Amino acid sequence: MSISFNVQGIDAVTFGVTSRTTAAKFLDHWGLKRLKSGKYGANYICADGTEVNFRDHKSKTLPKAIQSGSTVREVIWGVEKKSELKAIAEEFLKDRPVKVLKDGTLRLVDDMGLGIGFRVSQRKELKPKPLTYNRPGDDVRIDTPATFYERAEPQTISHIVFGVPDYRIIEKFYGRIGFLATDRYPGRGVFLRAAKRGNHHNLFAMNIDAKKPVFNHLAFKVRDIHEVIGGGQFLNKQGWKTAVGPGRHYISSACFWYVQSPFGGALEYCADEDIMTEKWKTREFEVGPGIFSEWTFNADADFKAPTASSKEK
Template identity: 45%
Template sequence: MAPDNRFRFTGIECVKFAVENLAEALRFANDWGLAPAESSDPEVKVFRAVDGSEVQVVAADPARADRRPIGGGSGMCEIVWGVEDRAALQALADELGRDRKAEFDAEGVLHSVDDLGINLGFRIAQRRPVLYEVTRFNAPGRPDRLNRRAASYQAAKPQEISHLAIGVDDAGQAVKFYIERLGFIISDRYANRGIFLRCSPAGNHHHVFFMNAKAPGTRFNHLAFKVRDIHEVIGGGQHLESLDWKTFAGPGRHMVSSACFWYFQSPFGGSWEYAADEDVVTAEWESQDFAATAHIFSEWTFGLEKSDGTLKGPISASKVQAL
């Protein structure tokens, strides 16, 4: 069955976080390379990647529903998805309004909720890709960068939000709402532990990843940002390390999605990931079920120990479950 794409999703526009240590979160977002942006509410801090994709952050307040992250502690409190036009937004309001809240706010953002209780927003996409000089490589016999030195990076400047990963009790159950109600598409399955979804037939390999978490409940796992190339992953990661932020995993290279990555522990209740050279797909992409092998998380990862066939790192924090 061909994907219907009736809501014409464009990707993640904004992730809203509520955190226990606001000062540390602001310092991390700055160090990460996001640009502070104007905010209409002084209590809501806004940061943007180059294309305008946003992170918003407030101090967590368990007494306020809009400042209570799902799962408690620090974490996400809303994911805002982009759609191409107003007709798509209205179609979403009609679809979701059949069995749940679907309300527009004064700015025209539609607010609803998924089946797990994750708050969702939808707005006409504001992200705008910014042209930049793409890195060229000199392969043997195929030089593509003549008489020019390669780029180097003292710090990263993320171009855009790529994807969000969410820990859940049952990924197979969690994706049903996104597939059946929003028309998301499975790009790949991951070692019986998680499902990679994209929001439109063509574009990012995945925009959201649901993984079976060991800890019960639903919570933020990680947020990934696209940077220009592998050199920027390394430059950005070394910059973070120099500021004493701690590596969660990396640098390394994923088997699924092909991305070069470096994850850091963040004050946002999970980790943030620099990613470069992720797969970009079309409706012709064939999804794959990856086997539950120890090395499935990555082709290689610096500093990641393997012993007795088990892998230490993010995948060890997930549980095997039939999907």
């Protein structure tokens, strides 16, 4: 009988940073809730409990870095049940060490050299208020002004993105535990979702002209496009620079705003991403203008959009 894995998504991301003061300032502005902090670093959460942590980049508690300076050091994936952790451990123990903690949490290193883990998800179910958008023939918001966001409150972690020497290695590694290609740039990159039913992508890997992987960005879901814009504007007002945005992706349909962060890549607000099921058929795209975004403003010349630096393999 084949094992059915059902990884729900990213449960926690830990960064190593060169300046803990700057990192804390950024995450405070980003809108995450600070749970604890100290000399060692800090732990933050989104509205649903998914975590973002940082430690000093020289901390011995962190897994090895894939690149120097500030960068992501560990990605923890969430599963529903403890039995799934056992199945994942069995799979990866075939060819690498897997550390099993008392609570069943797993820790290992993936095939790009990144520290990863798996645990029973700490994600809480969100219960948002119903949408009240007025449209011709369907006016539902009456005598009530619409919602305005002075700043964003990230609801959950959406996806993480890496530039890698060969995306096929990443697709093969995560495919062992059920990750599926939602869309693909053949020969150049793949959008992977962790389970059959779920977010358009939890992990995007694209080829870059480098021998080592590079963290590109980490994305957070907010409630709607207005919160994307409210959040981006607030970050700019605090002095943080836009990487690219606001805009709207063609692949995944999401509205976005990427901000340059002190974490070695950008952080992204996104809203209204596509959700897929087992009925979805993988699409293939050529890298080109109009694919990264349907529309966008404010692209910083230094920001490497996830397709701009791809190379043919």
